[in-house]
Amino acid sequence: MFTREGILLETGTNELEIVEFTIGNNRFGINVIKVREIISVIPTTKVPFSHPHIEGVISLRDEVIPVVNLAKVLHLPEQYEETSEKYIIAEFNMLKIAFHVGNIAQIHRISWEKIEQPNDLAKNLENLITGIIHFDEQMILLPDFEKIIFNINPNTGISKDRIQSLDARDRSTKTILIAEDSSLLRELLKETLEKVGYVNIEICHDGQEALDKLIAFSEKGNVTEHVQLVITDIEMPKMDGHHLTKRIKENDKLKKLPVIIFSSLITNDLRHKGEKVGANAQVSKPEVSELVKYVDQFIL
The missing domain is CATH 2.40.50.180 (CheA-289, Domain 4)
Structure with missing residues (x-):
């Protein structure tokens, strides 16, 4: 065994x-x-x-x-x-x-x-x-x-029913960067966040693309003027979400950004991995209502 x-x-x-x-x-x-x-x-x-x-x-x-x-x-x-x-x-x-x-x-x-x-x-x-x-x-x-x-x-994934159960809100000016390699989940996350008022979304297909975009923003000035929060999956080609989080938290120009890890791999046994790299919160898919709760907490 x-x-x-x-x-x-x-x-x-x-x-x-x-x-x-x-x-x-x-x-x-x-x-x-x-x-x-x-x-x-x-x-x-x-x-x-x-x-x-x-x-x-x-x-x-x-x-x-x-x-x-x-x-x-x-x-x-x-x-x-x-x-x-x-x-x-x-x-x-x-x-x-x-x-x-x-x-x-x-x-x-x-x-x-x-x-x-x-x-x-x-x-x-x-x-x-x-x-x-x-x-x-x-x-x-x-x-x-x-x-x-x-x-x-x-019922095991993010569904239209889960999104519809969320309350619609007024538009927010805050910008959220999403790192997610699944095209289906990118669209569902975007739809979820727009439903609750976060309509300024930066989409990245993997951790490397997300890090490159954040560094480019930081070179223009304060990164938080461009992005207020990062949501990342764990399993992604080129750069996974744990490494992305670690790179953000080790970078003096990026480390103030809140990072939420949103992944199917958030379990009691593995939660310590996200904590070790400095994630501000970890949410297990498909709990979108809990994700929205943390988004509100960190950037409202």
Whole structure:
């Protein structure tokens, strides 16, 4: 049995560790920070009328955990060797999920700078691949696990219903910079903030773009004349949110900026990572009302 204790990296280094696994002849990876443990396949209990990608549920230390058939999700043949197939027990969005995969290969340490976003031709129809890593003349694909779960159960993500439940307010002159690599989430965050009056939004696709923009603002004078608050995801290519936060808080011209980390990876076990790099607040997706509460607190 695999557990993640003892292998997590120092916070803010802009590195991650990837658990490589296979489905048939295809190589995939998942960020170690999402993985609670890896276990051998155990019997599942079928759930009537469940989503076709849900194999059933398992009981693990008195917790009932749904099992997602990743081969079905990714439209791949279910080619497993019974002696090696595994369940990856993952935790994000305040949920625990088991992903049924093939063999567990190894753990790779890599910089976020080395992860490429798939271009439009490389993306599959459902945009379920969020990154590509080149290894040994082959590629490891990084599935978008949050989107996979959102497609199965939309209540796990930021939804139109969550946004509509927020009270509309008067327009604010404050500017918020968002660093988020998901185009869907960028639009939903923008819509959320506009609904509550924050209509001046600077959008960045990753941490590096966000840092470059903030430094450019600081060279024109006081950065807070241009941006009053930063909201960042954690998992992003080129530069992750922990490293972005660390770079902001170590820069004398930027460190006064409040930074809110808004990520599916905010758990009790991992909250210390954001604290260590100086985040002013951390909110777990999809709790947009809590996010708005912190935005109001820091910039009103």
